[in-house]
Amino acid sequence: MPTVAVAKTVQLSSLGISHIPSPETLLQECRDPGISLSPPRQAKRRPAIVMMESEDDDHPNQPIGTPDEAFSTASRNRKAFRHLQEQRKQLPIARGRESLIRSIASNDVTIILGETGSGKTTQLPQYLLEGGSYHGQIAVTQPRRVAATSLAARVSAEQGQALGTLVGYSVRFDERVGLGTRIKYLTDGMLVREMMNDPLLTCYDVVIVDEAHERTLRTDIVLASLKRILALRNGNGVDSSAKGKAKANPLKVVIMSATLDAEKFSKFFESAPVLYVKGRQHPVSIYYTSSSQSDYLDAALRTFFQIHVDRPPGDVLIFLPGQDDIENLESSLRMYANQLPQNVPDVIICSLYASLPNGQQAKVFLPTPPDSRKCILATNIAETSITIPGVRYVIDSGKQKEKRHLARIAGSGFDTLLTTDITKSSATQRAGRAGREGHGYCFRLYTEEAFNSMIASVEPEVLRSSLTSVYLQLKVIGQDLDTMPFMDRPDQESVGSALRTLWLLDAIDDSRHLTDFGRSLAVFPLEPQYAATLLASVKHNCTAEVMSVVALLSSSSPLFPDTSSQRDKANEARTKFRHPSGDHWTMLNVFRAYDEVCASEGKSGRKDWCKHNFVNQRALREAWSIRAQLRGICERMDIDWSLSCGNEESPLLRSLLRGLLQHVALLQPDGTYKQVMGPSVVKIHPSSFLTDKRSPAIIYNELVYTTNIYARGVSAVYKSFIAEFPKLTGMRLS
DNA sequence: GAGCACTGC
Incomplete structure (x- = not known):
């Protein structure tokens, strides 16, 4: 491996060495790794009244084909x-x-x-x-x-x-x-x-x-x-x-x-x-570390090689929180695997996370060749969504990433994505992945005490999410969020935040009654903000443009994936789509160009075009489906979705503003932005084409809290547009 | 000047 890879390698901190050990040293160290494992114990069988047993699977594995x-x-x-x-x-x-x-x-x-x-x-x-x-x-x-x-x-x-x-x-x-x-x-x-x-x-x-x-x-x-x-x-x-x-x-x-x-x-x-x-799960032996590990990547690396050298054949599944950790561990594993002695089986390393292109995801299903061992580095996707055959060993970092919506009385709150400890039920689920085909082994990179102090099961999503859509949907069936008999009741701040957003959108009136406009919003399978944008486009004669943009914004994959290694190349390739007003028109330019490519090119031509321009085809495909669905709904509602504003930029921006009222910010003298409807000072995310542009007023899709509060998906708007919304200007005065 | 777990209509 070139020295570049060494820089990305995890520190073998607990070995107390700074150089890369020879393979022999590493293997020796792995046999006595400082992660001493307490004696195996059988996974606890449920004290169940056994009624029945089945040969069958609850869920047939990922279908190959339709x-x-x-x-x-x-x-x-x-x-x-x-x-x-x-x-x-x-x-x-x-x-x-x-x-x-x-x-x-x-x-x-x-x-x-x-x-x-x-x-x-x-x-x-x-x-x-x-x-x-x-x-x-x-x-x-x-x-x-x-x-x-x-x-x-x-x-x-x-x-x-x-x-x-x-x-x-x-x-x-x-x-x-x-x-x-x-x-x-x-x-x-x-x-x-x-x-x-x-x-x-x-x-x-x-x-x-x-x-x-x-x-x-x-x-x-x-x-x-x-x-x-x-x-x-x-x-x-x-x-x-x-x-x-x-x-x-x-x-x-x-x-x-x-x-x-x-x-x-x-x-x-x-x-x-x-x-x-009763089910048909094989027993799984659980191992814990004797002391807590400060560096789970280092611990995972050692544990893997320990398994690889000492244990019989069987693939290894390693659970990690995110893509970053997966990439880092992958490069370390590759480096050491390449230096293994002749008599040790080959290691085949596969990554598995949701944003990985489908072709690379499919790699984990290929049968492991004889005299080799597959090592799968996965996120939570392998916990429930994807079952991988052949796994006999699980290494569990005990960590995951969890999205959490922070509601705010003022403004619309923001999302965080932080690494947290997993729950007991999650740990059990992960361990179970080793026992699908035979007796399995699960190595937990945390102590038994740590396991015992984990919370029992994950906090229900209703307590962690924005409730704006839910509130609206319940209103349509004649119910109120506050009176619904939820198993776990969301807190008042979260409910109040949803209520306020819907009121600002005119989806509910001052007495909290659903308006006709609100009823129309709920028809669309979109966030209420984007549904409002879509309906506003009718007035501005730009439904065709808004529909494409809203479809892209609703896609679960990002249009411009961040590829750190090729960031400059990607930025250059994407420059031709750039629009001076900001990210929304830029996205539209990409979609328009893709539409043209689809009209003239076949499957492989489209794929090449996306690759060449560093745009995510998965996002465009999904947006294509969403747009088709939205068109169907518009037809049923007698809305002409073909209305186009051509290249006139204001109609699209004014429509967006109608939905993103809570996501308006004004430039301050120091170059940061102050929310109009909330207390936060935000920065434009460096991935935006408007970063460093000092536009007097902006709208944005979302706030993400990482090292700063960043606005992502940003466009510049005229202050005169904002003046069109009395609720918004009223808030500013108060 | 940055970092994105996973779902779903």
Whole structure:
């Protein structure tokens, strides 16, 4: 390795050496690494009432290709279909089938505590369908799209039907349901959307909430809503006004959770019974360090080589907080791996994090060649979203990155992204990744005391997020954030901040009533701020431009990814898109150029164009889908989305301002900016094309708090634009 | 003059 790599290497601090040791020295050190490991102990088995056991997986692994390709061909193949039926029949879960059906029939709510690999998610809906007691639809919610689609494909195949007939799914941008669909897998966000049109979820006889322990924002909305709906539809809940009402269309609710939180769910649903379903997880031996490690990268490096040299074959999965750590550890591992003696197996290093291009993500699924060992460096993505085969050893840094929204009474608050300690349930989940295929080993780079003092499970998202969208969505179903029976109640500052934002947008009036404008905002699958921008574009005759920009801003990937090694080259390549007004028009220029490339070039031409210009094709593709969805919604609302302002810059900026009222700041003499609607002094992020430009007034997409409070996604606006908004100028005076 | 865990409509 060249010396450049050495500079990026983690310090082998606890070895007390500053030079790079020879491979022999390193291996010797690794056998006595200063991380002494206490005797292995078996992962605690759950003291469960064992009901059933299954050979099956809850979640088929990441599908290679589309769900259709994976399963519908199989369903056409008679032999494969018979095999599937044979598997189903032989599942031990079949023995528990009747008791499951009975319990659900005699209770409004049933909690199922299912271990990993128990097969509950694929089998239970089929049991309820085949049992014949329910004639409406059965909904099964999932936090992730890929789970919803692949589960639907699997269950459809087990039913011997084409996907989208008896069994279907519904996720954003993709839906496979028919008139005869009885089992529907959908994302929890999709069910929240459906509630906005059908607040009592009348088309469902059964709603199964899977992975409830993850406590996503949308899961919590679903849980709170279900409690309300039960009172209204079944007439026996806490809502006394609903008592005595006809139970013509009662609802059954099943909550599936993977952790001991089941008790909390049971309590929330007034002592609902808890059923335990045994899984098929292999035992995992857990090791702790004897003393706490100040440098988890160093500790991970040593532990890896210790495993590599002393332990039998099996791939190693290392959990780290973020991309930065992954890149650093990767370069250290490579350097030492290249110096290993001949008789030690090769090391294949793979990284895995969400923003990694798909091609490189796919590397982790390639089978490990004989006489080598794969070492996967991953973020939390490998904890729930992606299951990697062949992993036998897990190294757990005990750290993760956590996003947290800091609400402010004044202004709209900002997000932080900080490295924090993981939770007990997260540690257990990580360890479990070693026991998918056989007896596994988990090396925790922290002490047993540290584990014991970890909090039990992650703080629900509802306590950490901006609630603006949620507040608006609840208003549409006639509910109030303050009166919803949340499992965990968000604090007043957070609620007040959401309330204030919606009032400023004119989504609610002075009496907190939803306005017609607010109702329109909620129709769009966008942050309310961007929905307001979109609706404002009609007045300014620039819907075509605004739609592209809003779609890009809503994409989950950044348009201009930061590539530290090629930063200057990237900046140069992107210069041609630059627009003097700032980042929004610059983004639009990229999208317009991409549109032209798409019209003239094929798949590989588009890809090359993106690479050559250092723009993220994933962001453009996603924005393309979002824009198509927005166009469809506009058509239904009779809005002409083709209205264009050409190259006139003001209409787009004035539309943006309509949504970003809380994100306006004015230049101060010292070159910093002062928020108009809040107390903060902010700086323009150095990645912005407006940095150092000293524009008198700016709007920005978001604030991020790192070394400073930075405004990102910035455009310059005229002060006269700001004067058009009485609420904004009123605030300034007060 | 900088640093981005993961989802979702």
